[in-house]
Amino acid sequence: xxxxxxxxxxSTRLAKRKMRHVSEKIIETLLFLSAAASIxxxxxxxxxxxxxxxxxxxxxxxxxxxxxxxWTPLFDDxxxxxxxxxxxxxxxxxxxxxxxxxxxxxxxxxxxxxxxSRTRNIIKPTLELLSGIPTVVFGYFxxxxxxxxxxxxxxxxxxxxxxxxxxxxxxxxxxxxxxISEDAIRAVPMNLREGSYAMxxxxxxxxxxxxxxxxxxxxxxxxxxxxxxxxxxTMIVSIAxxxxxxxxxxxxxxxxxxxxxxxxxxxxxxxxxxxGYQTIFATGLTLMLSTLLFNILGFWMQHKHRxxx
Amino acid sequence: xxxxxITRSQISPTSLPQKAKVQDFSFYYGDFCALxxxxxxxxxxRVTALIGPSGCGKSTLLRAFNRMHDLYPGNxxxxxxxxxxxxxxxxxxRVDPIEVRMRLSMVFQKPNPFPKSIYENVAYGLxxxxxxxxxxxxxxIEEALTQAALWEEVKHRLRHMAFTLSGGQQQRLCIARALAxxxxxxxxxxPTSALDPIATAHIEERIHALKDQVTILIVTHNMQQAARVSxxxxxxxxxxxxxxGYTDEIFIKPKEKxxxxxxxxxxx
Amino acid sequence: MSLQKIDTKIRADITRRKRLDQWFSLLGLFALIxxxxxxxxxxxDMCYDGWERxxxxxxxxxxxxxxxxxxxxxxxxxxxxxxxxTFFVSAPLGVATGVWFEEYAPRHWIRxxxxxxxxNLAGIPSIVYGLLALGLFVHTFGLGQSxxxxxxxxxxxxxxxxxxxxxxxxxxIPTAMREGAYALGASHWQVVWDHxxxxxxxxxxxxxxxxxxxxxxxxxxxxxxxxxxFIAFLPPAPWTDTWPYMHFEWLNAxxxxxxxxxxxxxxxxEAAFQKNAAAASVVLVTMTLLMNxxxxxxxxxxxxxxxx
Numbered sequence: 001x002x003x004x005x006x007x008x009x010x011s012t013r014l015a016k017r018k019m020r021h022v023s024e025k026i027i028e029t030l031l032f033l034s035a036a037a038s039i040x041x042x043x044x045x046x047x048x049x050x051x052x053x054x055x056x057x058x059x060x061x062x063x064x065x066x067x068x069x070x071w072t073p074l075f076d077d078x079x080x081x082x083x084x085x086x087x088x089x090x091x092x093x094x095x096x097x098x099x100x101x102x103x104x105x106x107x108x109x110x111x112x113x114x115x116x117s118r119t120r121n122i123i124k125p126t127l128e129l130l131s132g133i134p135t136v137v138f139g140y141f142x143x144x145x146x147x148x149x150x151x152x153x154x155x156x157x158x159x160x161x162x163x164x165x166x167x168x169x170x171x172x173x174x175x176x177x178x179x180i181s182e183d184a185i186r187a188v189p190m191n192l193r194e195g196s197y198a199m200x201x202x203x204x205x206x207x208x209x210x211x212x213x214x215x216x217x218x219x220x221x222x223x224x225x226x227x228x229x230x231x232x233x234t235m236i237v238s239i240a241x242x243x244x245x246x247x248x249x250x251x252x253x254x255x256x257x258x259x260x261x262x263x264x265x266x267x268x269x270x271x272x273x274x275x276g277y278q279t280i281f282a283t284g285l286t287l288m289l290s291t292l293l294f295n296i297l298g299f300w301m302q303h304k305h306r307x308x309x
Numbered sequence: 310x311x312x313x314x315i316t317r318s319q320i321s322p323t324s325l326p327q328k329a330k331v332q333d334f335s336f337y338y339g340d341f342c343a344l345x346x347x348x349x350x351x352x353x354x355r356v357t358a359l360i361g362p363s364g365c366g367k368s369t370l371l372r373a374f375n376r377m378h379d380l381y382p383g384n385x386x387x388x389x390x391x392x393x394x395x396x397x398x399x400x401x402x403r404v405d406p407i408e409v410r411m412r413l414s415m416v417f418q419k420p421n422p423f424p425k426s427i428y429e430n431v432a433y434g435l436x437x438x439x440x441x442x443x444x445x446x447x448x449x450i451e452e453a454l455t456q457a458a459l460w461e462e463v464k465h466r467l468r469h470m471a472f473t474l475s476g477g478q479q480q481r482l483c484i485a486r487a488l489a490x491x492x493x494x495x496x497x498x499x500p501t502s503a504l505d506p507i508a509t510a511h512i513e514e515r516i517h518a519l520k521d522q523v524t525i526l527i528v529t530h531n532m533q534q535a536a537r538v539s540x541x542x543x544x545x546x547x548x549x550x551x552x553x554g555y556t557d558e559i560f561i562k563p564k565e566k567x568x569x570x571x572x573x574x575x576x577x
Numbered sequence: 578m579s580l581q582k583i584d585t586k587i588r589a590d591i592t593r594r595k596r597l598d599q600w601f602s603l604l605g606l607f608a609l610i611x612x613x614x615x616x617x618x619x620x621x622d623m624c625y626d627g628w629e630r631x632x633x634x635x636x637x638x639x640x641x642x643x644x645x646x647x648x649x650x651x652x653x654x655x656x657x658x659x660x661x662x663t664f665f666v667s668a669p670l671g672v673a674t675g676v677w678f679e680e681y682a683p684r685h686w687i688r689x690x691x692x693x694x695x696x697n698l699a700g701i702p703s704i705v706y707g708l709l710a711l712g713l714f715v716h717t718f719g720l721g722q723s724x725x726x727x728x729x730x731x732x733x734x735x736x737x738x739x740x741x742x743x744x745x746x747x748x749x750i751p752t753a754m755r756e757g758a759y760a761l762g763a764s765h766w767q768v769v770w771d772h773x774x775x776x777x778x779x780x781x782x783x784x785x786x787x788x789x790x791x792x793x794x795x796x797x798x799x800x801x802x803x804x805x806x807f808i809a810f811l812p813p814a815p816w817t818d819t820w821p822y823m824h825f826e827w828l829n830a831x832x833x834x835x836x837x838x839x840x841x842x843x844x845x846x847e848a849a850f851q852k853n854a855a856a857a858s859v860v861l862v863t864m865t866l867l868m869n870x871x872x873x874x875x876x877x878x879x880x881x882x883x884x885x
Contacts, residue, residue: 049705
């Protein structure tokens with residue numbers, strides 16, 4: 001084989017070149033359509049929630065929805081006060097965060113600043129595996145393990161209660177907070193720490209006075225994502241807190257969250273188009289807006305975090 | 310065809326048979342002008358070296374030949390690089406960069422064999438051109454590996470992964486890969502800067518042997534390498550072509566003071 | 578004299594601070610141990626409770642009113658079929674989207690919008706996807722309360738995971754590989770098909786399997802679309818005896834899945850059913866952990882030949 005420059009077969013492949021251009025363009029378009037399909041999902045969610053809620057709000061005024069203190073959509077004298085369900089969601093989430101945030105932060109700090117790297121290398125994957133346990137199994141734990149445990153200490157505790165659900169949720173959310181906070185803490189450059197150690201500070205002082213302030217937006221971002229997770233959690237509260245709407249701020253009582261209510265309705269048999277059917281979409285819309293708020297907040301904080309150094 | 314050594318007393322470099330010509334070529338990264346009005350011939354069946362300090366634009370010029378800059382947004386070409394004998398301007402936006410890359414091949418600074426077998430590495434250029442017949446591929450691959458002085462070392466392990474080869478062997482594999490498609494010009498971007506001296510010597514010896522068959526343009530920051538390997542040298546500084554001529558002229562008696570400063574090591 | 582006093586003061590301060598330091602270290606270790614221990618205890622308790630049910634008949638029996646005879650046959654078959662649909666919907670769509678972002682997307686506001694949108698999708702509670710499925714898939718599109726609807730819904734959950742995994746995997750390919758391929762005259766799609774996709778396959782597969790291990794445990798969206806909780810029959814098998822040996826009737830069948838079976842048994846007051854719930858949970862958790870472990874093993878195995 002020789003290397004003659006007559007091997008310019010390219011100019012004779014004009015037709016093939018055009019074909020290749022066309023087929024490349026087709027492929028590019030197909031790939032773009034796949035990416036654009038993700039917009040359709042968001043559009044779908046917004047559309048269905050809004051459409052059914054609009055139908056709902058034709059029967060129920062928004063003022064009533066936001067201020068009524070009873071939630072009895074299926075009674076003859078129906079009341080639609082979302083605050084009832086909101087109270088369940090808020091109480092269970094507060095309990096969960098009351099467990100997850102302190103414990104998660106302490107563990108994250110410990111793993112990053114105190115623990116030997118061997119410990120960290122074993123614990124981090126373990127926590128990730130634990131966060132993969134299905135929530136229905138956590139619900140099982142909450143009802144059949146935590147509640148009896150708590151009842152042995154507080155005998156008056158009802159079988160369904162927000163406390164057990166909240167505690168279990170907290171344990172479930174904790175790996176998320178540990179993971180994100182720990183990443184944020186580790187991202188603080190070593191020379192910031194060295195400056196503090198060089199002045200004779202202990203690890204704890206350095207951690208509290210230097211490292212945490214430097215990584216605070218990453219840590220708060222993890223909290224906010226945890227809040228978002230807690231608000232949207234369904235199975236743990238459905239199983240362990242019961243599905244009876246109950247307007248209360250007391251975690252020892254049973255109550256339904258927004259998510260548990262949707263499950264209760266779905267388990268039953270509501271005809272499509274009835275007011276009962278529409279309530280789940282109005283509830284879903286409320287849930288969606290709450291989590292969206294916190295997601296945006298969390299995303300903004302993580303963005304701020306990236307601009308630090 | 311063996312070329313006899315040419316010295317300054319004979320033909321001027323611009324009247325040697327040319328494979329390509331860079332004509333008033335300027336290149337912009339966004340607003341920044343990286344190459345300013347370069348005019349330079351690329352002589353056929355010769356090795357031309359581009360030398361100069363870091364940032365002078367020699368790699369930028371080399372990568373313009375095979376339209377590598379098209380892969381990244383925000384770049385602009387002005388002027389021409391004309392390929393002979395069909396007078397195609399390689400930089401023309403109507404010319405498909407893929408076609409340009411089918412006529413020119415490149416060997417990169419750090420050996421970059423694909424994470425595939427040795428056979429598949431060399432075969433890739435041919436597969437891209439639609440060559441499917443096993444017999445044709447086998448012949449072409451053997452030829453290319455022989456040209457790269459690698460055949461004897463790998464002929465019994467063509468199916469092994471390319472990363473099992475040493476650094477120098479990997480670079481020769483990349484040369485074989487570039488040769489398999491019978492390019493008209495072979496572009497080398499600092500091909501030995503990541504290799505040890507023995508591997509470097511092998512590569513330089515290959516470059517010398519290959520120039521009879523293909524025109525070679527090599528970028529190097531190692532002046533001694535340029536002196537050893539090339540027939541013609543272009544010295545660049547801050548995006549401009551300062552001087553172009555026969556290698557021994559440039560190194561023994563450069564015309565420009567800037568060239569002399571660089572050659573004598575006043576800066577690097 | 579006064580120098581000694583300062584020394585003692587400083588030394589006392591140092592000792593105090595160091596003691597605080599050690600207390601916190603102990604606290605951190607304690608918290609860590611409590612967390613890990615809690616979950617381990619829960620898992621062990623679950624295994625203990627469910628142990629007597631984990632017999633072969635458990636896997637081949639239908640659910641029944643008699644707890645000791647109830648099994649998870651319809652549940653795990655349903656889960657497997659739903660996962661099949663989820664895979665075939667979310668994998669191609671997710672990989673194609675990831676490829677578009679990394680290889681083709683221009684710096685345009687549309688790209689930003691799509692990126693923000695996908696980040697947002699990952700944060701939507703799974704029950705909202707269930708509402709979307711109920712309103713649109715089940716009723717408006719008329720797909721009914723079927724395996725197909727369930728698979729489609731879970732694909733929505735898995736999609737962001739696959740997209741992110743694909744993008745990360747593609748980004749880890751060094752530019753030198755791409756440039757080497759382009760320099761040989763390959764077209765854009767040839768570079769993607771011959772190099773980008775094969776080299777990013779380990780990361781992509783890991784992402785897909787991890788996404789699916791999440792989906793297999795999802796209960797809320799499946800309940801919302803109305804999967805029945807007492808199914809004592811199997812969907813029609815996908816294969817038949819006659820040409821073309823395959824049919825798609827099973828996509829339309831009613832069904833149940835593992836997490837729903839667990840939910841159903843957990844909600845029964847009888848202690849006997851709780852044992853079933855425990856056993857089924859053991860199976861589900863094992864499936865999840867196996868899938869996670871498999872994805873990691875697969876990635877390591879496939880990465881062996883990817884050296885650059």
